[in-house]
Amino acid sequence: MSGGKLSPKFLTASVLVSITYLVRPGAPPVVAASLVSSLQVAAVAPSQESERQREARLVEGAKKEGKLMFWTGGTAKDWQYVFSKFRQKYMFLTTDYWRATDADLYQKITTEARAGQYNVDVSGADVEYLQQLKNAGLMKKYNWPNTAGWSPQYKDREGYWIAHHVLCLVPAYNTNLVSAAEAPKSWDDLLDPKWNKAISMDKDGGDWVLMLWSAWGKEKTVKYLKQLARNNLVFGEGAGARTQMLAAGAVKIDVRLNLHQILEYQKKNAPLDWVRTDPILSRPGPLFIAQHAPHPNAAALFGDWFSSLEGQQTYYEASGKLVPDPKVKSHLSEALKGLKISVLPAELTVRGNEAGAIWRDIFWK
Template sequence: MLNRRRFLGTTAAAAGVATFGGRMALADDAILEAARKEGTVNWYCSLIQDQAARPLKAAFEAKYPGVTVELVAGKASELFLKINDELSASRLQADVHHGGSTAAKLLAQGQLAAYVPPAASAYPDDMKDPDGFWTAQVVSFLVPAYNTDMVSAEEAPKTYDDVLDPKWKGAIAWATSMTQGGPPGFIATVLELMGEDEGMAYLRKLSEQQIVNVPANQRVVLDQVVAGEYPLALCTFSHHSEISKGKGAPVQWIPLEPKVTTTADPVFLMKDAPNPNAGKLLIDFIVSDEGQEVLAKAGYIPGNPAFRDPAHNPPAVSLSPSFVGDNIDTWIGIYDELFK
């Protein structure tokens, strides 16, 4: 059922990058000079603006005076449509964009440029594309979460089998987001962990739990758990729970055993970017130590594991954009059959 091609990344191709003593080196001065001549980089960005996007913009512009970041903000789906409209009109404005589902679609269309930033050499294989088309700027861990006023730590499920306990029937919610960060990603992880036959048997049993399909995103579902509308949710993001818990909310995420799901939010350069050198410079910065520190301070989970809190970095099945692009229709079909 599953096409396992490029499930986990392998060593990235160093497109345009020379290697010296095992370290990737780049003609930084040449790119910086060309970027300053371009003067602008158009960053189509769905990161939370005040929390992450604007701090990254400010830090980049402070480091590289003479290159201005033009932020084009919006939801990932809206920005993908905008890029497609620009491509259809042969008037592409986007230089740099991000997102797992978007990367898979644009890769299939042949619209991404291969570019390996120097910092990618420090990233594990599943955090970069084997052909050099993207590097993970942040990741998300897809996990269950529960309301701590309604469920004790002892009662909370610890394993996938625990989720099948009859006490959870009709009490579990998840978002109807048909992306790798929603039910399709959960389905993919079950099939990877258990194999096709055992995994499908598990999913059929899970469907008997009468999971509530909430027509909203993962953040909204978690807010409903916090409000006590549901005691337990699947397919929430761990960093959302951490942010809410830090503000006093009664919520806790669960590192479901043996592994949860992780999805990369890859940053990438458009093939026909109007400002390709400024785009490369921005990507360099985002995945560099400086950029990863900005994202970590913003409450995101950095793509570089060296900047992650070990307590918030559970064992995980990694779903790369290419693997998602190859298989998401299959996972959605399983969702439609069993859970819709």
């Protein structure tokens, strides 16, 4: 017995003990035998359901529902491509989706729930909202049958969510302004005084503090940030805009950019390279099935398909981001080969306010 689940053998043994109380004294043996047989089938049948049987059951239910409601904070074109591939396989389903910021998604889900309204089947969520959604009973505990080979960092250990992508964040530099010889090679290299006023960063670095905290612990993180602050960072907004500024030569280095975007710029011969830090910081992009999904079979069907190799490959093709399935080979996974990746755990995000305060106290006072 493990993970809080009862094995078929344990269930059968429990059933046999219960028979003493269910079958009247003196009943014919065939009665007891029949009852035991029926209860054994009920206990064992779920574990014996094949992948094909499972899909057939979900398809039958989803056909009656006819729709999948999906809410996301991701890029519209990425999900349009994903849904087009999903509908090619399950043409009987229509997919409606609502796109908003992660904060608005959380607000809409929780506000509607308080009013007793449940309109979403599958939703994205920022990692900082997961604990609150889970505590509110708005996330379905699901077995995600295709994720057995995934790293535990990329899924909730109780099954409440999976990562639909992993956002890797790295320091990067302009190769026209920084030679390979003098380029930083580690986190400590960024502390060199020669980078004074040469490093840019997002003005809101609370989540970055949490990622460092997850990798190093709070004490080392605070010490490092105080040393980094001596280099008088230049602050901007948005990783996309700062990547453009770095490529244009407005600054020499940026300490927190999206790796998949750097690789895309490199394909276009932009003068950018990135630092292979130990570890590489990252955060998951969670996806969950709603506890009160109005179309539960369609939701499960999408969850199973999306977490399959086909679904994972589709999302990588659409977004270019790192996906959790190690069987998906990509330019990004090759670039990260041999490097340690530290993933921000959802449990640590409850310290988000404290992390934000640390950032402001060090860099904005």
